Amino acid sequence: MREMLQIEAPARLHLGQIDLNGSLGRLYGGIGVALEGPRTVLLAEPCSRLVVEGLERERVTKIARTFLERTGIEGGARLQVTEAIPPHVGLGSGTQLSLAVSLALARLHRLDLTLDDLARITGRGHQSGVGIGIFRSGGFVVDGGIPREYDRPDVEGYVPPIIFQHPFPSSWYFILITPTNTSGYSGSREKEAFAAMPPIPPEDVGLVCRLLVMQLLPALLEENIEAFGQALSEIQWTIGKQFAPVQGGLYSHPAAEGIVRFLLNSGVAGAGQSSWGPTLYGVVAGEEAAREITGALKKYLEAEDIPASVSCLPARNRGARVSWTEEG
DSSP states (O other), rough: OOOEEEEEEEEEEEEEEEESOOOSSSEEEEEEEEEEEEEEEEEEESSSSSSEEESSSSHHHHHHHHHHHHOOOOOOEEEEEOOOOOOTTSSSSHHHHHHHHHHHHHHHTTTTOOOHHHHHHHHHOSSOOOOHHHHHHHHHHOOOOOOOGGGTTOOEEEEEOEEEEEEETTTEEEEEEEEOOOOOOOOHHHHHHHHHHOOHHHHHHHHHHHHHHIIIIIHHHHHHHHHHHHHHHHHHHHHHHHHHHHHHHSSSSSTTTHHHHHHHHHHSSEEEETTTTSSSEEEESSSHHHHHHHHHHHHHHHHTTOOOEEEEEOOOOOOEEEEEEOOO
16 A cells, blocks of 8 residues: 545636736736535655656646756656546636645655745746635635736746635535537636737726625625625626627637526526636526526527536535545
8 A cells, every 4th residue: 555645626716807907006816716526636656756647647747847847856756637627618727736736746845835835836826816715725715916017928926815715605506517629718828818908997997896895795795695696797797898809709608698698597696707718607596496507508508509518516615635545
């Protein structure tokens, strides 16, 4: 039997960027929530060289090599991903994988590094700190963005502060829809898209901030799903119209507008697109209602000939789980 380090990291929904104007001196800022599935599971054990097995080998190898080079570690590890968040669909796979791999290497080589250190080393969190906050604590997260002077290609290493984190109501469920055979922006493509976008008008930024502070967050704390969903949908619409010139509309997938309309007409409290998509979501009170709407949605997708994966699940109110396990 071999003792192995196991790290389990959750997927997340990115519910919107707060400020793409930057006139107050900060840019971006993000809103997000951790999910009870899917997840990334990484097994790691000491090894004199880097050995990568299982899923996501190419990405894991790149992350691990970057970490080893930047920390000056001589040696490696045996790394195996046994479960993986689907990549490039808006569920935060890149940040969770980067943090899981770098945390495993830091633990195995006994480096005293914080989560923010790991994010800096692996180059995560520039446009959004949501994934870092999700990895740390789960739940519902808001990050405070970055100083505008750090928004340059030659600057790395600023990790946005988490300005709000709170457990998400356990009785609220998300319905997830991921159209197949398509992917959202990530990596250099994402950076190019942000660079191509015109600044969001300050009045729209003001509306998003007002909806966040005076409706969305109070509704979360009071567990008022109708007010929460209304604010969420309006935030999504306000932000979506700014992304439209880059992604081709309010949403990245041509069928998304019809899917969101179906969700809202079926009784979800709020709906939108996670990050650059293509994953869409609706939020509803109660597992029974969520499963009823999910069943109806599957029939709608079949009738409209829209291939997609569909699931319903609650939020996750804990961050990444780190443990030791025995493998035969």
